[in-house]
Amino acid sequence: SNKKRLVEHKIASDAKVGVFVNAVNPAVFYPRDKKEARRKYKLPDDAFIVSYVGQFTERKGITRLIKAVDQCTEVKVICAGTGKQVPDSKNVLFCERIAPQEVPEFLCASDVFVLPTQNEGCSNAVLEAVACGLPVVSSDRDFNLDILDTGHAVLINPDSVKEIVEAITFLHENADCRKKMSEYAVKKAVCFTLQERARKILAWMDDAESF
Numbered sequence: 001s002n003k004k005r006l007v008e009h010k011i012a013s014d015a016k017v018g019v020f021v022n023a024v025n026p027a028v029f030y031p032r033d034k035k036e037a038r039r040k041y042k043l044p045d046d047a048f049i050v051s052y053v054g055q056f057t058e059r060k061g062i063t064r065l066i067k068a069v070d071q072c073t074e075v076k077v078i079c080a081g082t083g084k085q086v087p088d089s090k091n092v093l094f095c096e097r098i099a100p101q102e103v104p105e106f107l108c109a110s111d112v113f114v115l116p117t118q119n120e121g122c123s124n125a126v127l128e129a130v131a132c133g134l135p136v137v138s139s140d141r142d143f144n145l146d147i148l149d150t151g152h153a154v155l156i157n158p159d160s161v162k163e164i165v166e167a168i169t170f171l172h173e174n175a176d177c178r179k180k181m182s183e184y185a186v187k188k189a190v191c192f193t194l195q196e197r198a199r200k201i202l203a204w205m206d207d208a209e210s211f
Contacts, residue, residue, distance in 0.1 A: 001142040018204040021146045022122040023197035024189070029104050029131035031186060037109035041094055047076045048172050049093065051110030051134070053103060053125045054117070056083025061116030061158050066092070068116075068164035075172055077114075080106055107132040111178065112171050114138070116158040122147065131189040135181035137167040147192065152185035 003017045038045060050069060054060040062079065066087045069077045078094040079087050080103065087095050098106055107113060113129035114137040120126075127147060129136055138144055140155035148155060154170065156163040171178055190196070 004142075016208070018201070018208075019146065020197055020201050020204075021192065022124055022127055023192050023194045024124070024127050024131045026131065026189070026193050028101075029107075029128050029189075031133035031182075032105055032108040034108055037105045040105060041078065041109050043078065043093055043109055044076075047093070048074060049110040050075060050077045050112055050114050050168060051107055051129070052077060052079045052081070052114060053107070053128070054081050054115060056081050056085040056087065058085065059118050061118065062087055064116050064158070064161050064164060065114055067161045068114075068168060071161070071165045072168050072172065075168060078106070078110060103128060104132055107134060110134065112137060112168070114164065114168065116156065116164050118158050119143065127189075127192050130185045131192065133182045133186045133189075135171055135178050135185065137164065137171070149188075152181045152188055 003019050006012045006017055007014050035045060043049060052062060052065055056062045062083070063085050065077065066089050069075050069091050070089055076091050076093045079092060080096065080098045082097045107129055113134040115123065115125055117123065117139055120143040122143065126136060126138055126144065130147070130152060136148060136153040137156060138148060138153060139158040144155065154167040156167050
């Protein structure tokens with residue numbers, strides 16, 4: 001979106017603006033044993049669990065997520081973060097602030113990651129979930145289109161509780177699809193490593209010398 005605005009307002013030409021999405025450390029964010037992760041957080045083995053990592057704010061969509069989960073059948077949610085809109089529902093199994101080093105195992109305790117955010121630059125939380133092999137439900141908006149596609153994500157209107165419900169229900173009811181999306185996410189995450197981001201930036205800088 002920023003590149004588009006720069007080009008449209010003739011601040012810079014298309015060739016002189018590079019877009020490099022955020023990155024994750026693959027030595028930290030990778031798929032882990034779900035049962036072990038659930039034991040750590042005292043979560044039931046047989047529950048279908050949605051995870052959320054982020055501020056508890058309107059922009060991030062925590063209230064919309066909880067409303068959606070409450071309309072789903074046999075779906076639970078675990079939330080890591082802080083903010084004024086503290087999740088309050090019988091379907092919330094965990095709601096606390098966690099240390100950054102705990103995030104990978106926390107994510108791997110869930111079946112899918114959901115972030116109905118209204119606005120982002122490039123969401124680290126989404127990239128971390130992808131690297132952990134989770135199918136993602138998030139916003140069908142420009143800021144996600146460089147990092148998410150239908151191979152590993154269900155893109156929704158973040159303001160529509162109905163669409164969030166439909167996406168979670170679809171993933172809940174389709175285990176084979178979840179498995180394929182998880183496998184695709186792990187492959188996709190290779191594009192979002194710190195090393196790959198650095199390589200792309202250096203390559204672009206080399207090409208930029210001829211502009």
